Amino acid sequence: MALVCRQPLLEVEDPLRNRYVAVVLMFACGGLMPAGLVFYVQHPDWSLMYMANPEHIPQLLFTPLIMSIYASAPVLGFITMCMGFRSGWKNIVPLILGLTSLSLLTLLIWGWDRLFSVGYYNDYHYKGQILHLFDSKLIWTVVGIALVVGGLFAYCLAILKGHILELNDSAVQEESKTAELAAESPTLPPH
Numbered sequence: 001m002a003l004v005c006r007q008p009l010l011e012v013e014d015p016l017r018n019r020y021v022a023v024v025l026m027f028a029c030g031g032l033m034p035a036g037l038v039f040y041v042q043h044p045d046w047s048l049m050y051m052a053n054p055e056h057i058p059q060l061l062f063t064p065l066i067m068s069i070y071a072s073a074p075v076l077g078f079i080t081m082c083m084g085f086r087s088g089w090k091n092i093v094p095l096i097l098g099l100t101s102l103s104l105l106t107l108l109i110w111g112w113d114r115l116f117s118v119g120y121y122n123d124y125h126y127k128g129q130i131l132h133l134f135d136s137k138l139i140w141t142v143v144g145i146a147l148v149v150g151g152l153f154a155y156c157l158a159i160l161k162g163h164i165l166e167l168n169d170s171a172v173q174e175e176s177k178t179a180e181l182a183a184e185s186p187t188l189p190p191h
Contacts (some may be wrong), residue, residue, distance in 0.1 A: 001027070001074075001153075002081030004160050008167065019163065021075065023156050028074040031152040035145045036070035037063070043160040045121045049114040053121040114121055 002009065005020040012018045038065070039047040044054035047066075077100070086090040108115070117139050119130040133139055 001157060001160060002078045002085070004157055005164065006085055009082045010086055015079050020160060021078055023072075023160055024074050024078045027152060027156045028071045031149045032074060033067050033070040035149050036066055038141065038145060040066050042141060043118065043125070046114075046138065048119050048121075048185055050117075050121055050124040051110050081113075095140075104177075 001024050009015065009018075009020060012020075015021060023084045028048060036047075048054060069117070080096060081093065083097050114124075116133040118133055118136040119128065123129055134141070
């Protein structure tokens, strides 16, 4: 979303106090956080990628942690990109995008077996009954959530693009009115 808002983000004073970060926050809290919470509540072992046994984790503490991670990650990424736009370094934005892509690729390669295996923590680690993702009921949850979150992301992008177009149109109209007034005014010299 930060790439869509690049030009307006260069003009705002505070990256935390503008409508663009508000849209990202609404997307994070209204889309990603509930999606992550659904995965964690329905399939906690798979959601944690079998790195921790959910039976040994205090849910009263861990559930808010999961929610805060899903809600804050997009905002932190947005702010990082905003700071990258404002920095004097030319290659900082491609560097940020490259490191993010590399991290996701590493996670996908390292976690391939974990992502496509559905079961319980003990079954995964001690060769119990494990289903392939496409053979489990979890696939329908993944598809449904991917469609909802993807649609919400597209909607947020459309809102941001529409707002930026309106800002550009109003700036052009204001400049043309100022030029017309300057040309018609007997007291102001034309510019």
